[in-house]
Amino acid sequence: MTIQYNNVYLKDGYTIAGTYEADGPLREYFDDIYPKDLYFGEKTLEKAEIKMQTDSISKLLNRNKLNDKDINLLISGDLQNQIAASNYTARNFNIPFLGIYNACATLSEGISIASSYLENKNFNNIVISTSSHNMVAEKQFRNPTEYGAYKHKTTTFTATGACSILLTNKKTNIKIESSTIGKIIDKGITDVNHMGAVMAPAAADTIYRHLHNLNRDPNYYDLIVTGDLGVYGKQILIDYMKKVYKLDISKNYNDCGCMLFDIGKQPVYAGASGPVCSALVIFSYIYKEMKKKKLKKVLIVPTGALFSPTLLFQKESIPSISHAIGIEVIK
Amino acid sequence: MTIQYNNVYLKDGYTIAGTYEADGPLREYFDDIYPKDLYFGEKTLEKAEIKMQTDSISKLLNRNKLNDKDINLLISGDLQNQIAASNYTARNFNIPFLGIYNACATLSEGISIASSYLENKNFNNIVISTSSHNMVAEKQFRNPTEYGAYKHKTTTFTATGACSILLTNKKTNIKIESSTIGKIIDKGITDVNHMGAVMAPAAADTIYRHLHNLNRDPNYYDLIVTGDLGVYGKQILIDYMKKVYKLDISKNYNDCGCMLFDIGKQPVYAGASGPVCSALVIFSYIYKEMKKKKLKKVLIVPTGALFSPTLLFQKESIPSISHAIGIEVIK
Numbered sequence: 306m307t308i309q310y311n312n313v314y315l316k317d318g319y320t321i322a323g324t325y326e327a328d329g330p331l332r333e334y335f336d337d338i339y340p341k342d343l344y345f346g347e348k349t350l351e352k353a354e355i356k357m358q359t360d361s362i363s364k365l366l367n368r369n370k371l372n373d374k375d376i377n378l379l380i381s382g383d384l385q386n387q388i389a390a391s392n393y394t395a396r397n398f399n400i401p402f403l404g405i406y407n408a409c410a411t412l413s414e415g416i417s418i419a420s421s422y423l424e425n426k427n428f429n430n431i432v433i434s435t436s437s438h439n440m441v442a443e444k445q446f447r448n449p450t451e452y453g454a455y456k457h458k459t460t461t462f463t464a465t466g467a468c469s470i471l472l473t474n475k476k477t478n479i480k481i482e483s484s485t486i487g488k489i490i491d492k493g494i495t496d497v498n499h500m501g502a503v504m505a506p507a508a509a510d511t512i513y514r515h516l517h518n519l520n521r522d523p524n525y526y527d528l529i530v531t532g533d534l535g536v537y538g539k540q541i542l543i544d545y546m547k548k549v550y551k552l553d554i555s556k557n558y559n560d561c562g563c564m565l566f567d568i569g570k571q572p573v574y575a576g577a578s579g580p581v582c583s584a585l586v587i588f589s590y591i592y593k594e595m596k597k598k599k600l601k602k603v604l605i606v607p608t609g610a611l612f613s614p615t616l617l618f619q620k621e622s623i624p625s626i627s628h629a630i631g632i633e634v635i636k
Numbered sequence: 637m638t639i640q641y642n643n644v645y646l647k648d649g650y651t652i653a654g655t656y657e658a659d660g661p662l663r664e665y666f667d668d669i670y671p672k673d674l675y676f677g678e679k680t681l682e683k684a685e686i687k688m689q690t691d692s693i694s695k696l697l698n699r700n701k702l703n704d705k706d707i708n709l710l711i712s713g714d715l716q717n718q719i720a721a722s723n724y725t726a727r728n729f730n731i732p733f734l735g736i737y738n739a740c741a742t743l744s745e746g747i748s749i750a751s752s753y754l755e756n757k758n759f760n761n762i763v764i765s766t767s768s769h770n771m772v773a774e775k776q777f778r779n780p781t782e783y784g785a786y787k788h789k790t791t792t793f794t795a796t797g798a799c800s801i802l803l804t805n806k807k808t809n810i811k812i813e814s815s816t817i818g819k820i821i822d823k824g825i826t827d828v829n830h831m832g833a834v835m836a837p838a839a840a841d842t843i844y845r846h847l848h849n850l851n852r853d854p855n856y857y858d859l860i861v862t863g864d865l866g867v868y869g870k871q872i873l874i875d876y877m878k879k880v881y882k883l884d885i886s887k888n889y890n891d892c893g894c895m896l897f898d899i900g901k902q903p904v905y906a907g908a909s910g911p912v913c914s915a916l917v918i919f920s921y922i923y924k925e926m927k928k929k930k931l932k933k934v935l936i937v938p939t940g941a942l943f944s945p946t947l948l949f950q951k952e953s954i955p956s957i958s959h960a961i962g963i964e965v966i967k
Binding site for chain 2: 306308348349351352377378382385386387388389392393395396398399400401402403404405406407408414417418421422424425427428445485486487488489491611612613614615616619621624626
């Protein structure tokens with residue numbers, strides 16, 4: 306089922322990018338760029354991620370002249386075990402909190418959940434936040450990551466940054482128009498170095514169901530954008546949509562993992578990944594293009610590999626998920 | 637803010653308990669009791685937890701003569717890193733999925749999220765599921781757990797089991813009446829062997845806000861029940877409510893961590909914990925008492941310690957959270 310909303314609006318989004326991310330093509334679109342030293346003045350890398358996420362919320366509230374008490378709900382998630390970055394960030398605010406986990410699809414999961422609280426006017430203002438930190442993710446998921454070790458060309462590079470967005474039921478020029486919640490898709494892939502292949506079928510299933518449920522053609526959207534499939538996953542999705550669903554999305558489709566970095570020039574292999582990858586691209590460049598009305602109808606489709614080192618060691622394949630959110634400029 | 641619902645009903649709940657849990661006072665109330673061998677025919681303990689959670693959903697659907705396609709949404713979470721038990725369980729169903737994490741407050745988090753989707757009639761049937769497995773939790777959070785090692789008397793025992801509930805917007809005799817989403821409370825406690833003390837202030841804050849927002853006296857409820865504070869945390873909460881909020885909850889208050897086991901007789905120290913602790917007590921004994929109308933108004937207040945081994949090693953204290961859900965029998 307696909308939900309359509311009449312009462313959910315995007316008020317603002319605040320993006321903090323790491324240095325490597327700022328060296329990419331979107332530098333001018335980020336609100337903040339944090340220093341190359343990935344500790345940001347904290348004692349540990351995990352706390353550096355907490356600082357980024359905390360700052361992204363504080364700066365979002367400040368820019369909108371809002372205090373904690375004006376925000377009815379904070380929804381956030383990240384890749385740290387027990388979503389620690391989000392829990393320890395939420396500790397810094399006096400705001401009711403819901404922790405969520407859908408890996409790199411966390412942002413769209415949060416938007417869908419927030420939209421239902423806003424749609425029935427239970428709440429007026431909801432902040433959704435996410436973050437990732439390259440070295441925290443490498444430590445946790447790929448440890449030991451040996452210096453000079455060989456990386457596969459299909460590997461993606463976990464983006465460093467944080468993003469917080471403000472949704473409201475007070476009218477703005479950009480509305481959250483619809484959401485389609487994803488199902489778990491698992492094609493039996495166990496290769497952690499090819500997450501694009503793992504996640505493309507989940508994105509395909511969700512995009513198909515979203516378009517089908519709303520009886521829309523891919524060209525209804527000015528842009529359909531997935532989260533972090535990377536260059537190989539992006540091509541797999543285009544081919545898969547054509548072959549399995551007879552849909553050609555090639556004309557108006559892109560992937561945030563291919564947009565965040567200057568692939569080929571920057572040492573990021575197949576592109577960017579991490580929950581903040583799609584958040585940084587959507588709420589910096591795409592959001593600003595929508596404010597300029599250069600893009601009017603966008604379908605964001607963040608993609609998550611629900612990868613658990615423990616289950617992978619137990620020879621299990623990687624489940625993936627993807628949630629689609631339709632965002633539209635109002636004339 | 638506290639949300640009240642007019643359109644959210646409890647249809648059924650299915651509980652699977654481990655042997656130790658079934659040796660407690662609630663044995664007769666569980667739908668299933670799984671064997672003492674905590675592997676349940678699986679190769680690993682993590683997969684044993686996945687089997688329990690999967691079975692609890694399948695058996696819930698079977699008992700209600702429903703198929704995957706009848707369920708609009710599955711919401712679940714657990715204690716495994718990356719909520720792996722829930723992700724791998726959701727892989728077994730063709731149902732849209734949202735993964736959540738609020739540790740042992742996951743059940744009430746799920747009920748609040750599900751209720752807002754149901755309240756505005758986006759969806760008709762939502763399943764919320766959670767589980768925990770004593771040995772999986774010990775391995776992940778307390779490794780190395782040495783044989784014969786000393787345990788503190790304030791330690792709680794992670795319950796083994798799974799619970800899935802079905803919420804609907806079709807009228808039943810029991811409604812989800814209200815929900816109050818918790819804020820993160822952190823009093824600076826770092827003792828992982830005293831989670832009751834960590835979580836009691838979070839429960840107190842949520843119970844106070846719930847009663848205050850709805851202008852209700854504690855005695856409005858036949859029972860106020862927290863999740864897994866244990867015997868010491870339970871007393872701390874009673875004293876804390878009296879001292880800080882001038883509220884006496886002692887007459888109609890209990891804690892699921894004290895109800896699941898026969899404390900003193902069973903080797904569970906201060907009582908039970910884990911996301912399934914409150915789920916097993918609420919959706920076996922309490923639910924059946926409500927169906928008999930022996931309990932008519934119940935406030936469930938599952939409590940979560942958002943404990944991360946990584947951040948604890950970095951000398952951080954433990955944030956906690958608690959969400960309150962009002963459940964009422966309809967005349």
